[in-house]
Amino acid sequence: MQLADDDKTPLERYLGSTIRELRQRHGLTIAQVSAQAGISRGMLSKIENAQTSTGLDVLNRIAQALGVSLSALFRNFDVPQGDAQLVKKGAGMEVVRKGTRRGHTYHLLAYDQGPRKLFEPFLITMDDASERFPVFEHPGTEFIHMLKGVIEYRHGQQTYILHPGDTLTFQGDIPHGPERLIKTPIQFLSIFVYPQTTPD
Structure with missing residues (x-):
């Protein structure tokens, strides 16, 4: 026809x-x-x-x-249009966080997530073993995955020794942060997942 x-x-x-x-x-x-x-x-x-x-x-x-x-x-009929965000190696936006100084960089790996922030993924690099770090607190959950080096990381009253391949997940509103840089350079992926409020 x-x-x-x-x-x-x-x-x-x-x-x-x-x-x-x-x-x-x-x-x-x-x-x-x-x-x-x-x-x-x-x-x-x-x-x-x-x-x-x-x-x-x-x-x-x-x-x-x-x-x-x-x-x-x-196979691909009626599949939603893709809208992925690609950040090439080394192209993450460097951001400054409280207490970050020389030898401690945060690269934000995704941006623009709408009116409510759902998560923030950072690539964190540390190479100054003598640096002292502040304590961090923030809403939501944080997930850390070690890529390079060895670090002692504190969460509340506990400390954890993290090697490449190790992961640590914890509540962000409990004081936390690097306690000691054991083997530098250190690099890890840190993802903040923020709590979502439901509309009334």
Whole structure:
């Protein structure tokens, strides 16, 4: 059935472009795919251009001619648009936090999380073993994952020796912070997860 532009559905447009992309990716011509699928070249061209609708049997034969499953033709249909934020190595914004001095840097790895802050991921580097650190307190939960070096980290009355690969998770409103830098340089990932209030 020939479709007017107004009658074309998002699914027909998606299937047409997907079939064309797969055909071109495999270096196949319309003649080759149509012959394998047992349909005319004109029909395949119309399907690729969303100018006609077709049944599952024909789509299955086209999929086999392309060397994929029928489900592969629909795999990415109606998938939400991606909106990931990529921060390349070394491109995190350096931020200043209370008590940070020489040899102690925070790089913020994600920004702009809407009107309410959900989390903050930092890459923290320390290389001055003589530095003394303040005590930190903040709402929510903090997660630390050690990447390099060895540190003694305090949370409340307890201290923990952290080596590369170790993780520490704790409530941020209890006083915490580095107690002693045992082996520098030290680098760890610190993620603050903030509590979310539900609207009344």
